[in-house]
Amino acid sequence: MTTHPTEQSAPADDTPVAFYDHLLPGIEAGRYRITVEQQLPAEQLPGARLDPVEQIVDVRAAQFRLDPAWVHAVYPAAHSQGPFNGLLPHITLNPTALPWERESFTAGVQNPGRAPWLALLLFGEGELPGDPNALGTTASVTIRALLDGDAAVSGPVLDRDAVDPTLLDTPCQVVDVPGELLAQLLPQPSDLAFLAHVRTGGEDAAPVEGQDSRPGQDAHAVITTARFPGAGRGRYVAHLVSLEGHTPPGPQADGKPVRLVSLHSWTFTSCPQSGDGFGRLAGRFTPGNGEHSAAPLCPAPAAGLTEELGTLMEQGMVPMTHITESGERALAWYSGPFLPRVAPELPRPADGHFPDADGLLLHEPHTGTFATGYACAWNVGRALALADPGFSTTLVRLRHQGRLRRATDRQYATYRRQLFLSAPSAGPAPRMAARAAALTPREQFEELLRGDALDALAPTLGIPEDDEPRPRTVRAAPAAYRLDAPKRSSAPPQASPDAREAAAWLAKLRTLSGVPFDCLVPDQRMLPPESLRLFHVDRGWLDALLDGARSLDRHPGADATTDAELDDLLDGQGPVPAAGLLLRSALVPGWPTLRVEARTASGTTPVEVIRREALGADVLLMLFEKMPDRLTISEPHQGLHFGVDDQGNVALRSLAPGEVGRPLGRSVPVGADPALTVTTPAGARVLDIGRLAARLAEDVKPGSPLSPAEFAVQLVRAPEQLTLTFEGTTR
Structure with missing residues (x-):
């Protein structure tokens, strides 16, 4: 059944x-x-x-x-x-x-x-x-x-x-x-x-x-x-x-x-x-549990800091040692892609991409030092691209193909312009210009070789001269290139396999795949044991990361078309991470399929999960398309376990059609009944399965024995769950 x-x-x-x-x-x-x-x-x-x-x-x-x-x-x-x-x-x-x-x-x-x-x-x-x-x-x-x-x-x-x-x-x-x-x-x-x-x-x-x-x-x-x-x-x-x-x-x-x-x-x-x-581990994330409570991801300001320094740390900035190009050690501020606030938009260069990391070293006016987060992102992206021979080879080949197309297009334009300027004054100039524009460079060259031009080039090409002059033959242009022929399709060409492969790699990098954990959480005190931290994702940090990866063999002028093609493909690779959470807890190794659901304030619309991955033994990273208003952490399906409640009772459930599993509001005492729970001489507590099944059948299915499935329904203890909201928590 x-x-x-x-x-x-x-x-x-x-x-x-x-x-x-x-x-x-x-x-x-x-x-x-x-x-x-x-x-x-x-x-x-x-x-x-x-x-x-x-x-x-x-x-x-x-x-x-x-x-x-x-x-x-x-x-x-x-x-x-x-x-x-x-x-x-x-x-x-x-x-x-x-x-x-x-x-x-x-x-x-x-x-x-x-x-x-x-x-x-x-x-x-x-x-x-x-x-x-x-x-x-x-x-x-x-x-x-x-x-x-x-x-x-x-x-x-x-x-x-x-x-x-x-x-x-x-x-x-x-x-x-x-x-x-x-x-x-x-x-x-x-x-x-x-x-x-x-x-x-x-x-x-x-x-x-x-x-x-x-x-x-x-x-x-x-x-x-x-x-x-x-x-x-x-x-x-x-x-x-x-x-x-x-x-x-x-x-x-x-x-x-x-x-x-x-x-x-x-x-x-x-x-x-x-x-x-599970209940006690998850319960630590509720408000009032100090560093264990669910909170934004930022370092805790130390005592005695000035107001300006405390504000910077509350914004997710971490003071670190910065080694300049001249080898000097200086103080700098670092911020990773995970911030406790919505980061301001990062100003972009004229061509839309940063050519190097130096342009991303930002001056921090309150302390007179540099903010190195974006520069670090650029260098990390370039290092990851160089470490992947498949991607670096694909990107360089894609750029060379783009430059070849650009050079060919420029050469075609030169041919058309020269043919237009060399056209004789007699005759309808607009018609000849239109015809010249309709011919390919090879066909234009063949036109030059027809008639007297071929005779003039004969000595140079080594062609023997005829005793009698040859009559000039005038050939009609092919139908595909006549003035009255239909125009070619103006549909944009499909992306090449190299472009799609490079865009897929960049889209995966945009989810911070492969980025060292120290770049994500620069200070371990930001993520103490048994803690849950929420954060916003800095879009500028992601852009700097991708710019560093795309900097291989890049020439701003020659690769504008290739960059635009990659930008279009990246726009179609799914949403960009906007928020996320980091969970460092024994829940991660103890419940590998832990269920974490993000929803909006109404609690009905789920928030799309872009990436979920365990980073290490006890750290779980999740990235969302937007900041959720409600988080539900619950035991996985194997958490649907069996047993008795805290008082040693089995809570009875209905077996009626359409209401199977509904609590009936009454229970059977198992722990206190020696006929149902047998204590062995060694002290082991063992259920008398036959007697318990008969006892449960008397209450939920009089006159008929329970089947194994019905017996399991009576012993079910539903998984525990914890719901976190910005206003508080509910269990």
């Missing part, structure tokens, strides 16, 4: 999300025997019955190793630290049908209720003998050794003939789990189906209500563990293990540990008092 939550339970971007019970493959992995029999109706005919034909077919799928690219996301994030004691860790996989491509408990046990062959197990410190510190340590054994078995452990019972022989000597990762611990952590076979489902929607087109469609390209298989992290501080390791070939967990008479194949693992630390959870 398919469950479609409404917007009340959708992710932070109000995109509908659909839950599916499972996505069953057309055929499961394994070995199959195909028998073909053929018999004609008339059995008495000779040869009417043919012998049966048998064929063994192996259907193979992932079994002992998992491609890392198949892991879409994990929650909590790997190596993260936060208050996770009320959440059920889970993993999302890109191959949507992967959890159902094999049978679970295939050692003589029938798969009940379409249970997945994969399970997510959570272990704390001191629980795994081979990994006492919960660091994700696993043992490596060959697949051959795994299939042969080990007398000291209870391993999977699998058909060796169904395994690809080329894989027998390749390694796989295993963990040895004490049998008693496994029996406490792993649900009953009939309850395993509730821990896996398919989720789709949000990133691409979502399913339409009422249509029986399979999950689309944005679908992910989700596997959840049944264990909560502890209430105290502790490190945990999550293992995605294979149940294929095992028997259901129970009391082990021999006391041997169970060897499980670990397909993927990650570690995290649960700390209720930690400030590294």
Whole structure:
């Protein structure tokens, strides 16, 4: 079945999300025997019955190793630290049908209720003998050794003939789990189906209500563990293990540990008092948190500065050492492309482009020093252009082609002018001038060679003279060049491939791609840890950057046409960045697909994002087409996690058609009910999945059991989000 939550339970971007019970493959992995029999109706005919034909077919799928690219996301994030004691860790996989491509408990046990062959197990410190510190340590054994078995452990019972022989000597990762611990952590076979489902929607087109469609390209298989992290501080390791070939967990008479194949693992630390959870990290950007609050990007003025110097720093100017051309050290002010204010328009030269950096050294009248920001931008652009041999070669070739066209046009004009001036006075001069203008230089030269002109040049060209003079032949001009012929098209020529390639490179540079971070943020105190900074983009700085890149082999007079062509192409390369934000926070590595939405004051019109890129381990840069009035920071889709609220309750949601996911305003106490949450002798809190599903069904679906998708809807905890506005913040 398919469950479609409404917007009340959708992710932070109000995109509908659909839950599916499972996505069953057309055929499961394994070995199959195909028998073909053929018999004609008339059995008495000779040869009417043919012998049966048998064929063994192996259907193979992932079994002992998992491609890392198949892991879409994990929650909590790997190596993260936060208050996770009320959440059920889970993993999302890109191959949507992967959890159902094999049978679970295939050692003589029938798969009940379409249970997945994969399970997510959570272990704390001191629980795994081979990994006492919960660091994700696993043992490596060959697949051959795994299939042969080990007398000291209870391993999977699998058909060796169904395994690809080329894989027998390749390694796989295993963990040895004490049998008693496994029996406490792993649900009953009939309850395993509730821990896996398919989720789709949000990133691409979502399913339409009422249509029986399979999950689309944005679908992910989700596997959840049944264990909560502890209430105290502790490190945990999550293992995605294979149940294929095992028997259901129970009391082990021999006391041997169970060897499980670990397909993927990650570690995290649960700390209720930690400030590294999403809500606490994002909450630091609200007003009143000092340097952590969302603020304009500018250096903090130091104490004791004069009013003029403080004003300059508030405008984004940073005092720095400036080395002049003579080698002297002096004080100068630097400003990058990111400013806390709208920069005034930079005056342009007559031809529209700065030929060098010296012309961009501006005098600062209050301090009597230079402002070097624009000059630095010009030099950076030139350095980046020189460092890219592809672009520099393309630009130089484009300029040479432009100069050749310009020289050819000038030569053509000279020919036309000389032909007009050399025309005889007799005859209609306007008509001859028009005819001369209609002929190409080659045709004009051929006209000169006709008649007496050819005889005069004969001795010089070495042509033998005839005894009798030749009659002068008058030829008519070709139809394409007659005075009454149609005129040539005046449509502008299409841009050359070199021009388009150069314009695309310059457009990418205009988004500050490749510009050193020190040029963007000259002082690290402007962007302290756990801070969010908004800024305006200085259009003059971008123009100076592009002028430096376009300065290679540039001659202002000869390259005016090429510059105009590049300007026209750049105008068609999309909007110019006008504003942006810099986020330096643990949110960047902890939530790689963090969702940041910029909108106008009304909150309905999104602001176009021109560039989004992580600069380093913990810095995120976003450039917008204009300054937004509202910013919404929310957890990504894998943040749609599962668990209980702060009071240990499951908030019930409607399953009625058209209202799926709507909160019902009542809840089921899970943490306080020992029948629903079992505490193991080791202190682990594990959900009794079967009893919890039956208890939830009594409230939201009386008389009918819950499906895996409906069970997932009840355990959903929507992603957290933070909305920032210029007037304040709202949660």
